[in-house]
Amino acid sequence: MVAPPDNDVLWARGLHYSYSGSPALTGVSIGVREGEILAVTGPRGSGKTTLLKCLSGQLLADPGEVWFNSAPVHTLSRGARERLRRERFGWIDSRPHLVPELTGWENAALPLLVRGTIHREAKRTATEWLERLDVGDCARKRPGALTQAQRQRVAIARALAADPTVVFADEPTAPLHQADRAQVLRTLTTAARSHQITVVLATLDEESTALADRTVTLVDGRRGGAIPAPDASEGEGRAACSVSA
Numbered sequence: 001m002v003a004p005p006d007n008d009v010l011w012a013r014g015l016h017y018s019y020s021g022s023p024a025l026t027g028v029s030i031g032v033r034e035g036e037i038l039a040v041t042g043p044r045g046s047g048k049t050t051l052l053k054c055l056s057g058q059l060l061a062d063p064g065e066v067w068f069n070s071a072p073v074h075t076l077s078r079g080a081r082e083r084l085r086r087e088r089f090g091w092i093d094s095r096p097h098l099v100p101e102l103t104g105w106e107n108a109a110l111p112l113l114v115r116g117t118i119h120r121e122a123k124r125t126a127t128e129w130l131e132r133l134d135v136g137d138c139a140r141k142r143p144g145a146l147t148q149a150q151r152q153r154v155a156i157a158r159a160l161a162a163d164p165t166v167v168f169a170d171e172p173t174a175p176l177h178q179a180d181r182a183q184v185l186r187t188l189t190t191a192a193r194s195h196q197i198t199v200v201l202a203t204l205d206e207e208s209t210a211l212a213d214r215t216v217t218l219v220d221g222r223r224g225g226a227i228p229a230p231d232a233s234e235g236e237g238r239a240a241c242s243v244s245a
């Protein structure tokens with residue numbers, strides 16, 4: 001095994017993944033820098049979700065290597081991968097899967113409570129994140145009383161409140177109206193940048209890639225070219241980062 005570059009928080013080499021014999025990823029290699037916002041784009045079915053699941057340890061590439069902070073993830077047991085996901089990674093899905101019986105703050109605090117954080121502290125952190133994401137007024141409401149955009153913000157707060165090193169966001173604005181998309185995405189990227197959280201963002205949306213530092217494209221489960229983000233004066237992405245392929 002070759003160790004990854006020190007400055008890559010996530011590093012993957014030669015990822016292959018098949019669903020019942022149908023290949024979804026065929027030899028994808030990628031490096032993600034600490035604090036970087038990386039957009040993964042490509043047509044429907046090109047393997048974006050599968051890549052995020054392999055990088056986050058939900059799926060085990062076969063073959064392929066995934067390293068997090070210079071330690072191998074692909075050799076960990078299922079239990080150790082689950083622990084890593086719980087403690088270091090956040091996941092934002094394209095649909096906000098909130099617990100209907102819990103209030104906004106309880107939903108946002110869930111990963112902290114599962115981890116054993118004391119109730120008062122978990123509530124304070126969750127409430128702060130809801131406020132940062134402009135849904136402070138949803139703290140006491142149940143998901144059924146919220147709009148889809150509010151629910152998605154609560155789901156984002158839940159991912160960020162647990163103090164993750166990396167957040168994986170799988171088309172997080174897909175279910176939103178056009179007007180809400182840019183705002184929700186801007187809120188996510190601003191919050192991530194201000195807390196040095198690395199974000200790997202699967203998206204079909206050009207607006208999303210403009211907010212990223214770098215974009216990689218998948219085509220039929222393989223890497224296409226890397227597109228540097230526009231200059232800060234044109235978009236909000238930082239200057240282009242180098243690609244490790």
Ligand SMILES: Nc1ncnc2c1ncn2[C@@H]1O[C@H](COP(=O)(O)OP(=O)(O)OP(=O)(O)O)[C@@H](O)[C@H]1O
Binds near residue numbers: 023
């Ligand atoms: N659970 C599954 N079982 C069987 N095939 C799957 C499964 N999930 C994904 N696939 C297939 O694997 C390939 C890659 O899918 P994936 O969802 O990773 O792509 P994607 O780029 O995220 O697509 P989309 O933009 O539609 O979400 C596709 O051909 C898809 O049909």
